[in-house]
Amino acid sequence: MKYISTRNNQIEKDDKIALLQGLSDDGGLFVLKDLNNKKIDITELLTKNYNEIALEILKLFFSFDEEKLKKAISSAYNKFYVKSVTPLVSLKQAHILELFHGPTSAFKDVALTLLPQLIQLALEGTDKEILILTATSGDTGKAALEGFKDVQQTEIVVFYPKNGVSKVQELQMRTQEGKNTKVCAIEGNFDDAQTGVKNIFLNEDLQKALGKKKFSSANSINIGRLTPQIVYYFVAYIDLIKNNKIKVGDKVNFVVPTGNFGDILAGYYAKKLGLPVNKLICASNENNVLYDFLKTGEYNRNREFLKTISPSMDILISSNLERLLYDLADGDAEYIKSLMKELNETGKYKVNDEILGKIKTNFIAGYATDEETSTIISKVWNEEKYLLDPHTAVAYKVMLEQKDLEGEIIVLSTASPYKFCASVAKAVLNENDEDEFKLMEKLHSYTQVEIPKNLSNLKEKTILHSDVIKKEEMGQYVLEASK
Numbered sequence: 001m002k003y004i005s006t007r008n009n010q011i012e013k014d015d016k017i018a019l020l021q022g023l024s025d026d027g028g029l030f031v032l033k034d035l036n037n038k039k040i041d042i043t044e045l046l047t048k049n050y051n052e053i054a055l056e057i058l059k060l061f062f063s064f065d066e067e068k069l070k071k072a073i074s075s076a077y078n079k080f081y082v083k084s085v086t087p088l089v090s091l092k093q094a095h096i097l098e099l100f101h102g103p104t105s106a107f108k109d110v111a112l113t114l115l116p117q118l119i120q121l122a123l124e125g126t127d128k129e130i131l132i133l134t135a136t137s138g139d140t141g142k143a144a145l146e147g148f149k150d151v152q153q154t155e156i157v158v159f160y161p162k163n164g165v166s167k168v169q170e171l172q173m174r175t176q177e178g179k180n181t182k183v184c185a186i187e188g189n190f191d192d193a194q195t196g197v198k199n200i201f202l203n204e205d206l207q208k209a210l211g212k213k214k215f216s217s218a219n220s221i222n223i224g225r226l227t228p229q230i231v232y233y234f235v236a237y238i239d240l241i242k243n244n245k246i247k248v249g250d251k252v253n254f255v256v257p258t259g260n261f262g263d264i265l266a267g268y269y270a271k272k273l274g275l276p277v278n279k280l281i282c283a284s285n286e287n288n289v290l291y292d293f294l295k296t297g298e299y300n301r302n303r304e305f306l307k308t309i310s311p312s313m314d315i316l317i318s319s320n321l322e323r324l325l326y327d328l329a330d331g332d333a334e335y336i337k338s339l340m341k342e343l344n345e346t347g348k349y350k351v352n353d354e355i356l357g358k359i360k361t362n363f364i365a366g367y368a369t370d371e372e373t374s375t376i377i378s379k380v381w382n383e384e385k386y387l388l389d390p391h392t393a394v395a396y397k398v399m400l401e402q403k404d405l406e407g408e409i410i411v412l413s414t415a416s417p418y419k420f421c422a423s424v425a426k427a428v429l430n431e432n433d434e435d436e437f438k439l440m441e442k443l444h445s446y447t448q449v450e451i452p453k454n455l456s457n458l459k460e461k462t463i464l465h466s467d468v469i470k471k472e473e474m475g476q477y478v479l480e481a482s483k
């Protein structure tokens with residue numbers, strides 16, 4: 001399987017190398033060269049379970065031995081609390097696809113329980129060592145740490161924005177165990193962390209100083225992060241068929257709470273592979289750079305970075321948009337390179353009308369303010385006794401705005417409400433408390449929604465990581481950490 005860079009069609013790597021490298025040397029993202037020729041036959045999935053569907057999809061992207069791939073998949077999804085992995089819950093106006101039943105209670109687990117094993121398969125028979133660098137807006141960090149903990153031939157360093165994640169998210173990371181894990185806060189926001197990590201990747205001096213260790217990424221710039229996320233779009237569709245809500249071939253819509261554009265891109269890839277998708281609905285919080293872009297074709301990150309109650313979506317530079325643009329530009333890497341150069345130099349770019357037209361056929365955009373998000377959490381609880389986390393609530397609000405949409409609507413639910421306890425308890429109970437664990441208990445006794453074990457257990461864990469650095473110090477930090 002060959003992957004090429006979104007910025008240079010001459011750069012071509014095998015799947016294993018693309019997986020290990022994370023980012024192409026020229027700063028582009030890896031895309032499957034042959035994606036346009038891959039198709040999934042829905043009728044063949046009807047009798048398959050989650051793991052079997054995952055196998056069918058991952059086979060299209062990776063050349064690993066099938067038995068090994070099968071094993072990796074089953075050991076990843078054994079870690080989930082529910083057997084169906086991503087259950088679908090039907091409410092009055094939409095179906096909720098619950099993606100948060102993994103070991104860290106966020107949808108990032110779907111990919112990050114599997115990625116370390118894919119990397120291990122790619123390392124098999126080599127003496128290579130991998131240093132995973134990750135920038136996180138809160139959820140990727142913990143899920144990646146948990147996934148790579150004590151995995152041989154790997155080390156992992158996670159950077160998160162100090163004051164930019166929820167208390168529970170921060171505690172999850174700072175109590176991380178494992179001999180090969182490092183966690184560090186930076187004085188800056190998520191974009192600073194992500195840009196810092198990308199710069200480290202492209203810094204040849206740092207790479208030399210590391211010796212034989214090579215950088216890789218657990219962010220959704222890594223194709224090993226993206227591909228497992230395609231699976232649940234198919235699984236949700238099959239569930240709707242099994243529940244007699246749709247027939248094979250009926251079109252459905254997905255509403256996706258979006259930050260780095262990874263999750264929704266996986267939905268777009270699912271559509272390319274043959275899933276009958278009408279619209280992909282991109283839901284943003286007040287950092288609505290994607291909303292503006294999808295409406296106007298102009299991407300402009302020159303605006304204030306806002307802190308919201310859906311912090312995992314506080315992002316102004318959505319990396320994976322580059323992969324979408326590459327596809328919509330029919331693989332015109334020179335054009336993508338010029339857009340990204342403009343973004344880098346001026347903080348903005350505008351796509352041509354042809355691409356904007358294609359965007360409009362595939363996507364709808366919406367956004368929610370914090371106030372609207374809180375209102376939705378309380379409304380959905382009162383009316384349906386269903387507890388939304390703030391990210392899912394953003395998507396839910398955007399779902400409610402849609403009129404005359406053809407087909408069933410599926411809202412992707414990306415986190416347990418208990419990860420964002422302060423905002424959820426405020427919305428539902430009008431309770432404020434400094435102590436997150438008291439809030440968890442209050443919310444639980446009021447709603448009877450179970451607290452995931454990994455979150456209630458946090459209280460007993462020891463803080464193991466306390467580093468805080470400036471964003472300029474990230475490179476040096478990585479060097480020290482890897483010694």
Ligand SMILES: *Cc1c(COP(=O)(O)O)cnc(C)c1O
Nearest residue numbers: 139259260261262263312414415
């Ligand atoms: C990461 C995250 C998102 C955004 O997903 P992207 O792939 O970055 O668009 C939404 N909700 C939660 C809870 C997340 O952790």
